Amino acid sequence: MTYPFIPQGPSAIVAYADDSTDTSITLTTGAFGMPNVLLVVNPDVANVVAVNYSFDALDTNASIPTSGANGIGCIVGPASSVMLRIDSTYRTGNIYVSAAGDSATGSVFVTPGVI
Numbered sequence: 478m479t480y481p482f483i484p485q486g487p488s489a490i491v492a493y494a495d496d497s498t499d500t501s502i503t504l505t506t507g508a509f510g511m512p513n514v515l516l517v518v519n520p521d522v523a524n525v526v527a528v529n530y531s532f533d534a535l536d537t538n539a540s541i542p543t544s545g546a547n548g549i550g551c552i553v554g555p556a557s558s559v560m561l562r563i564d565s566t567y568r569t570g571n572i573y574v575s576a577a578g579d580s581a582t583g584s585v586f587v588t589p590g591v592i
Contacts, residue, residue: 481592482514482516482560482590482591482592483509483590483591483592484516484588484589484590485505485507485509485510485511485512485589485590485591486502486503486504486505486507486512486589486590487502487503487589488586488587488588488589489502489574489586489587489588490584490585490586490587491528491574491575491576491584491585491586491587492576492582492583492584493526493539493575493576493577493578493582493583493584493585494581494582494583499534499537499573499574499575500573500574500575500587501534501571501572501573502515502571502572502573502574502587502589503570503571504563504570504571504572504589507591509591510591511591512563512589512590512591513562513563513565513590513591513592514560514561514562514563514589514590514591514592515530515560515561515563515572515574515587515588515589515590516558516559516560516587516588516589516590517551517553517558517559517560517561517585517586517587518553518557518558518585518586518587518588519553519554519555519556519557519558519585520556520584520585520586521555521556521578521580521583522555522556523555523580524555524578524579524580524583525541525552525553525554525555525578525579526541526552526553526576526577526578526579526583526585527539527540527541527542527548527549527550527551527552527553527576527577527578528550528551528553528559528561528574528575528576528585528587529549529550529551529574529575529576530561530563530572530573530574530575531572531573532570532571532572532573533573534571534573536573537550537573537574537575538575539575539576539577540577541577541578541579548577549577550575550576550577553585560592563589572589574587
């Protein structure tokens with residue numbers, strides 16, 4: 478059985494021209510409860526993106542894997558989307574999201590929601 482994704486709260490565009498800047502999204506309770514996932518959409522048809530989130534503004538730092546170095550975050554393929562589970566312990570307040578791209582500039586779209 479599959480469950481539908483129900484958007485819950487504000488969406489955000491997370492740019493990765495400067496992956497040192499994290500985007501803050503406020504998680505709030507809505508008609509269907511507190512968000513338990515983040516839907517991340519990568520509209521770039523040619524490049525992968527790494528996305529990472531944290532409840533600490535200084536602790537996201539997404540990065541793409543490079544030769545000899547591990548990446549940080551979840552890899553989202555070209556023209557793809559993923560759902561990242563939000564730890565139930567920390568579902569209130571702000572969540573900080575950063576992205577890093579295989580290309581020099583671009584954006585991903587992030588929406589908190591409930592499944």
